[in-house]
Amino acid sequence: MPEQSQTEIFDLGDFQLSTGFILSNAKLAYKTHGKLNAAKDNAILFPHFLGGAPEALEIYIGEDRPLDPRKYFIILPGLLGNGVSSSPSNTAAPFDRGAFPQTHIADDVIAQHRLVTEKFGIDELYLVLGWSVGALQTYEWAVRFPHMVKRAASIAGAPKPSPWTLLWLRTAIEEPILADPAWNNGFYTDPQAVQAGLRRQAHVMALTLPPLGFYREGEEVWRAIGFASMDDFVSRFWEAFMLPQDPNNLINQSRKTRAADPSAGGDLSAALSRIKAQMFVVAFTGDRMFPPEECQRDAERIPNAKYWEVNSIGGHLTTFSLTEQDRQAMDDVLRQVLTA
Amino acid sequence: MPEQSQTEIFDLGDFQLSTGFILSNAKLAYKTHGKLNAAKDNAILFPHFLGGAPEALEIYIGEDRPLDPRKYFIILPGLLGNGVSSSPSNTAAPFDRGAFPQTHIADDVIAQHRLVTEKFGIDELYLVLGWSVGALQTYEWAVRFPHMVKRAASIAGAPKPSPWTLLWLRTAIEEPILADPAWNNGFYTDPQAVQAGLRRQAHVMALTLPPLGFYREGEEVWRAIGFASMDDFVSRFWEAFMLPQDPNNLINQSRKTRAADPSAGGDLSAALSRIKAQMFVVAFTGDRMFPPEECQRDAERIPNAKYWEVNSIGGHLTTFSLTEQDRQAMDDVLRQVLTA
Numbered sequence: 001m002p003e004q005s006q007t008e009i010f011d012l013g014d015f016q017l018s019t020g021f022i023l024s025n026a027k028l029a030y031k032t033h034g035k036l037n038a039a040k041d042n043a044i045l046f047p048h049f050l051g052g053a054p055e056a057l058e059i060y061i062g063e064d065r066p067l068d069p070r071k072y073f074i075i076l077p078g079l080l081g082n083g084v085s086s087s088p089s090n091t092a093a094p095f096d097r098g099a100f101p102q103t104h105i106a107d108d109v110i111a112q113h114r115l116v117t118e119k120f121g122i123d124e125l126y127l128v129l130g131w132s133v134g135a136l137q138t139y140e141w142a143v144r145f146p147h148m149v150k151r152a153a154s155i156a157g158a159p160k161p162s163p164w165t166l167l168w169l170r171t172a173i174e175e176p177i178l179a180d181p182a183w184n185n186g187f188y189t190d191p192q193a194v195q196a197g198l199r200r201q202a203h204v205m206a207l208t209l210p211p212l213g214f215y216r217e218g219e220e221v222w223r224a225i226g227f228a229s230m231d232d233f234v235s236r237f238w239e240a241f242m243l244p245q246d247p248n249n250l251i252n253q254s255r256k257t258r259a260a261d262p263s264a265g266g267d268l269s270a271a272l273s274r275i276k277a278q279m280f281v282v283a284f285t286g287d288r289m290f291p292p293e294e295c296q297r298d299a300e301r302i303p304n305a306k307y308w309e310v311n312s313i314g315g316h317l318t319t320f321s322l323t324e325q326d327r328q329a330m331d332d333v334l335r336q337v338l339t340a
Numbered sequence: 341m342p343e344q345s346q347t348e349i350f351d352l353g354d355f356q357l358s359t360g361f362i363l364s365n366a367k368l369a370y371k372t373h374g375k376l377n378a379a380k381d382n383a384i385l386f387p388h389f390l391g392g393a394p395e396a397l398e399i400y401i402g403e404d405r406p407l408d409p410r411k412y413f414i415i416l417p418g419l420l421g422n423g424v425s426s427s428p429s430n431t432a433a434p435f436d437r438g439a440f441p442q443t444h445i446a447d448d449v450i451a452q453h454r455l456v457t458e459k460f461g462i463d464e465l466y467l468v469l470g471w472s473v474g475a476l477q478t479y480e481w482a483v484r485f486p487h488m489v490k491r492a493a494s495i496a497g498a499p500k501p502s503p504w505t506l507l508w509l510r511t512a513i514e515e516p517i518l519a520d521p522a523w524n525n526g527f528y529t530d531p532q533a534v535q536a537g538l539r540r541q542a543h544v545m546a547l548t549l550p551p552l553g554f555y556r557e558g559e560e561v562w563r564a565i566g567f568a569s570m571d572d573f574v575s576r577f578w579e580a581f582m583l584p585q586d587p588n589n590l591i592n593q594s595r596k597t598r599a600a601d602p603s604a605g606g607d608l609s610a611a612l613s614r615i616k617a618q619m620f621v622v623a624f625t626g627d628r629m630f631p632p633e634e635c636q637r638d639a640e641r642i643p644n645a646k647y648w649e650v651n652s653i654g655g656h657l658t659t660f661s662l663t664e665q666d667r668q669a670m671d672d673v674l675r676q677v678l679t680a
Contacts, residue, residue, distance in 0.1 A: 163555040163570050164547075171543040179536060181521055196519060203511040204544060207504075212631060215503040230503050291552060 005031045007054060007084060010115045015086075021101035028111045029078035029085045030054055033061050034069030036120055043073045044127045045116065047108070047137040050173070050253045051245055054078045057131065059321060066334035072126065077112045079133070081252035085111075088186065088248030097248050098186020105133075105260040109140040113148075122148075127337065128277075129153035131319040132289070133253070136160070136260040139272075143262035146276040153280040153337045156290045156316055158298055159268060160261045165289055172208060173254040176200035177247045186248045194247045201250070202238035211286035211315035221313060225322045272301040279305040280337045286315035306340070308333075345371045347394055347424060350455045355426075361441035368451045369418035369425045370394055373401050374409030376460055383413045384467045385456065387448070387477040390513070390593045391585055394418045397471065399661060406674035412466065417452045419473070421592035425451075428526065428588030437588050438526020445473075445600040449480040453488075462488075467677065468617075469493035471659040472629070473593070476500070476600040479612075483602035486616040493620040493677045495670075496630045496656055498638055499608060500601045505629055512548060513594040516540035517587045526588045534587045541590070542578035551626035551655035561653060565662045612641040619645040620677045626655035646680070648673075 007029050015026035031054040036043060044067060048056045054076035061067045067074050078085040080103040088100035095101060116122045128149050130138040135157015142152045143159075161169065177183055180197030188194055213219040215230055222233035263271035279302045283295035292309045299307035310333060312318035314326045321327035347369050355366035371394040376383060384407060388396045394416035401407045407414050418425040420443040428440035435441060456462045468489050470478040475497015482492045483499075501509065517523055520537030528534055553559040555570055562573035603611035619642045623635035632649045639647035650673060652658035654666045661667035 163557065163560075164552055167543070167547050167555065167570065167574070171540075171547045175540055175543060176519075179516075179519065179540060200511075200515055200519060203507070203515060204547075207507050207511045207544075208548060212504055212628065215507065216631075216634065217503065220503075230507065234507070288552065291556075294556065 005033055007031050007078075010119055012086075012111055012114060015107075015111065017101055017107050018104045019101055021095075023086050023091070023095065023101070026080075026086045026111070028080070028115055029082070030115060031076040033058075033067070033074040033076075034072050036073040036122070040120070040122050041124065041126060042071065043075060043116070043120065043122050043125050044129070045075050045077065045112065045125050045141070046128075047077050047112065047130045047134045048079060048082070049130070049132040049134050050257055051241065051250065052079070052134075053082060053084060057319065060330070060334060066331050066338065075116065075120075077108075077115060079253060080108050080111060081249050081256065083246055083249045087246070088252055089191070089246040097188075098184075100248060100252060102255055102259075103252060104256050105136050105140050106144070106264070108256075109137055109144055112137075112141075113145060116148075124148055124150055127151045127153065129155060129334075129337065130157065131155040132157055132316070133257050133260075135290075136257065140260070140262045142275045142277045142279060143271045146274055149275075149277040151280070151337065151340070152275070152277040153282060153333075154295070154298075155282045155319060155333065156284050156287050156295075158290050158294065159272060161257060162290075162294060166258055168208060168289065169254045169258050172204040173201060173250055176204065177251060180247075183247060186251070188247070191246045192243075195243060197247065198242045198245060199239050202242040203234065205242070206234045206238040208288065209316050211313070213286075213313065221323070269301050272298070273303060275302050275304070277304070278340065280340070281305055281307045282333050283307070283309045284312045284315055284318040285309060286312065287318075289316045345373055347371050347418075350451075350459055352426075352451055352454060355447075355451065357441055357447050358444045359441055361435075363426050363431070363435065363441070366420075366426045366451070368420070368455055369422070370455060371416040373398075373407070373414040373416075374412050376413040376462070380460070380462050381464065381466060382411065383415060383456070383460065383462050383465050384469070385415050385417065385452065385465050385481070386468075387417050387452065387470045387474045388419060388422070389470070389472040389474050390597055391581065391590065392419070392474075393422060393424060397659065400670070400674060406671050406678065415456065415460075417448075417455060419593060419596075420448050420451065421589050421596065423586055423589045427586070428592055429531070429586040437528075440588060440592060442595055442599075443592060444596050445476050445480050446484070446604070448596075449477055449484055452477075452481075453485060456488075464488050464490055467491045467493065469495060469674075469677065470497065471495040472497055472656070473597050473600075475630075476597065480600070480602045482615045482617045482619060483611045486614055489615075489617040491620070491677065491680070492615075492617040493622060493673075494635070494638070495622045495659060495673065496624050496627050496635075498630050498634065499612060501597060502630075502634060506598055508548060508629065509594045509598050512544040513541055513590055516544065517591060520587075523587060526591070528587070531586045532583075535583060537587065538582045538585060539579050542582040543574060545582070546574045546578040548628065549656050551653070553626075553653065561663070609641050612638070613643060615642050615644070617644070618680065620680070621645055621647045622673050623647070623649045624652045624655055624658040625649060626652065627658075629656045
């Protein structure tokens with residue numbers, strides 16, 4: 001288990017977003033584990049995924065875990081729009097709820113850069129890593145601040161969403177919310193009023209994210225990870241993950257994911273060629289969101305990249321270490337990234 | 341092009357469903373091509389898929405096509421609940437609209453059996469074949485009337501839906517309709533009032549049915565089949581397919597698909613072992629709905645079955661012959677089935 005750590009707030013002041021809006025008294029939530037050493041060269045930045053929170057992947061942190069806080073200073077920043085950092089759910093009018101301005105991955109990385117430099121005085125990060133939308137942030141970091149990122153690991157991610165991922169975000173995340181009459185253009189009074197939409201999100205996620213082995217007769221991975229039936233898995237895993245979320249926050253995160261692009265509309269290959277970090281591009285067998293063949297193609301566009309495919313059970317969900325095989329595979333990935 | 345053929349109606353009279361309800365003046369729609377020969381041994385029965393109609397796969401019928409009406413008498417029966425046979429959309433009170441009783445695949449096959457025997461006096465079908473929900477009917481035929489089916493072809497199908505298919509039916513077909521406020525428990529006055537739900541169905545189908553190559557940069561199969569963009573494909577292929585449908589009819593078809601089981605809750609392997617037909621189990625590479633490894637497992641439970649996997653572009657959609665490669669592959673499948 002990681003040492004206890006409280007969620008902290010870094011005050012961004014009046015923070016100008018890439019859209020031009022200024023968020024007054026903007027907040028970036030974060031957690032840390034371990035201590036920054038005197039040379040300030042042991043910092044790891046580990047941003048989170050869509051619907052996540054700074055503590056979402058603390059399973060990798062601990063004295064017997066790959067991210068050892070005795071050795072590393074681990075910073076877990078919270079996405080803008082995640083409900084803890086400045087978000088539709090916690091911002092005052094005129095930017096409350098459905099009127100919160102759209103944030104972008106570039107805004108997140110700029111806010112994180114300010115935390116890393118202003119709060120901690122760090123010039124170079126030993127490692128930036130992330131899974132899924134965390135990987136989108138990792139790419140943005142490696143392209144935007146190439147001299148600050150010593151190594152970077154994209155785990156089941158990409159520099160920008162694929163066309164299928166765009167369709168997924170619209171269909172799995174946005175439409176179920178937007179079609180719920182209780183959505184009311186984002187001006188609901190209780191997020192739970194939109195629970196039917198949140199459940200339908202959960203169902204489309206359950207349909208599209210686990211590899212087929214999760215459901216197939218004779219395999220039924222849900223059984224091995226502690227569920228009594230497919231329906232139990234859909235309810236207690238997927239609905240349980242989505243129901244506590246705030247719909248406006250999810251829409252904000254989905255749209256920023258759709259718009260992610262480290263080349264900002266320019267030449268993506270040229271942007272990737274500017275990466276200075278030792279880059280690790282890790283893909284999971286059976287991941288429909290970030291298929292291995294697409295990750296490999298990304299890696300080929302980066303000057304100093306190592307690609308590898310993890311033969312996993314969980315597909316895109318491998319990062320959650322739901323099975324012992326996936327846990328060992330992921331631990332091995334992180335240990336190789338840290339020591340390469 | 342097939343010779344012209346009108347949709348005919350076979351009167352089933354007071355037709356008792358497997359649920360116990362009696363449909364008064366029940367109707368089975370059908371089309372035929374070709375002529376029944378004197379020996380009555382050239383009949384092919386080709387039932388249709390969820391959301392289809394008797395004419396849905398007439399692309400395979402014609403003098404230069406695998407199902408040649410000069411040689412075969414081809415019967416295309418319409419599912420109960422398809423809007424032409426007795427359906428929620430065309431039945432009088434008390435069984436109108438949302439109150440139409442649930443029909444099952446067994447009901448369809450019993451109705452088709454009456455058409456084949458009473459109307460045409462056929463004792464044995466040269467071939468029963470079907471794709472997807474058409475294949476579910478094919479299995480029901482081969483198990484229920486083993487001495488009447490000389491050969492049978494399941495094309496991208498199964499005897500009963502897999503767990504993932506159950507989740508798909510609920511998530512892709514039923515929930516988008518049931519969540520639409522205009523659904524009104526099936527007592528809408530205009531099916532188009534439920535158009536938002538029909539569109540969301542189309543989007544989940546677009547997300548889940550085509551292989552990833554349809555969307556992947558550099559492949560973009562939508563381009564090869566005549567669409568201008570991914571969004572154009574989603575609109576003019578998927579929405580165009582779903583928007584003319586009646587929501588109650590779709591719910592009826594989805595629920596009958598979910599309940600399909602030629603063993604009627606018994607021992608499926610024992611049921612499949614009773615098949616007398618020469619059975620062809622055809623799977624498509626990249627089909628998530630009926631994955632090749634699952635189809636192969638089905639084939640192994642049938643006494644006289646030949647399994648083969650078609651290396652296709654379209655995955656589950658290969659049957660639509662959207663590309664020339666898929667058209668040739670499907671034509672080859674049918675020609676082999678007919679001459680084996």
